[in-house]
Amino acid sequence: MITQQHFISINRADRDLYATERVLNSAIIAADISSGWEEYLQILDAFYADSVEVSDGTERGAIFGRERIRVLLLKFLVPIHVMAEIAGLSVQIRESPILGDTADETHSAWSVDLIGVLGRTCQIRWCTLRRWADSRVVYERHYDHKQTGGPLTFDDLRPPPSPASVGDQQPF
Numbered sequence: 001m002i003t004q005q006h007f008i009s010i011n012r013a014d015r016d017l018y019a020t021e022r023v024l025n026s027a028i029i030a031a032d033i034s035s036g037w038e039e040y041l042q043i044l045d046a047f048y049a050d051s052v053e054v055s056d057g058t059e060r061g062a063i064f065g066r067e068r069i070r071v072l073l074l075k076f077l078v079p080i081h082v083m084a085e086i087a088g089l090s091v092q093i094r095e096s097p098i099l100g101d102t103a104d105e106t107h108s109a110w111s112v113d114l115i116g117v118l119g120r121t122c123q124i125r126w127c128t129l130r131r132w133a134d135s136r137v138v139y140e141r142h143y144d145h146k147q148t149g150g151p152l153t154f155d156d157l158r159p160p161p162s163p164a165s166v167g168d169q170q171p172f
Contacts, residue, residue, distance in 0.1 A: 020135050024137075028093065033077065036081060037073075037074065037078060044073065048136060055140070055142070056142045057141055087158055088116075088117040088157060089115070089116065089117075092115065093112050104132050108130075110125065120156050123147065125148070127143050
């Protein structure tokens with residue numbers, strides 16, 4: 001009987017962990033990069049431990065600490081935000097869970113489609129392993145990176161009209 005109660009508590013802990021993972025992933029997907037990058041920083045603050053370690057699985061090594069992650073995240077998000085808000089880039093994010101069998105660890109498969117104004121797409125895919133402690137991510141590793149489609153070019157974006165061209169327009 002004690003063994004059965006032990007399994008019940010593990011299952012409850014697993015459910016709580018996966019529920020927290022789903023909330024985190026849903027928040028990432030729901031954030032609108034064309035409106036700004038601030039939502040992503042709020043997600044970082046809400047779900048990641050101060051001393052989190054993040055690795056992309058390359059020789060560059062890991063990054064330690066939420067504040068260092070914040071700087072890296074801004075370098076990534078600000079250009080995407082500008083291209084989405086001003087130049088018409090469409091960004092679509094998808095996630096699907098990957099079942100695992102290790103306690104306090106979750107896996108997800110991610111894809112991001114960057115879609116230019118003429119429909120040309122660059123898709124980036126990767127998997128994420130997260131280790132959790134006290135409902136906070138303490139370790140995250142990105143692995144199995146893949147890209148489909150080449151990088152988008154200036155032709156794939158719609159630049160805003162220049163002030164000179166706006167002034168040259170004749171009223172109807």
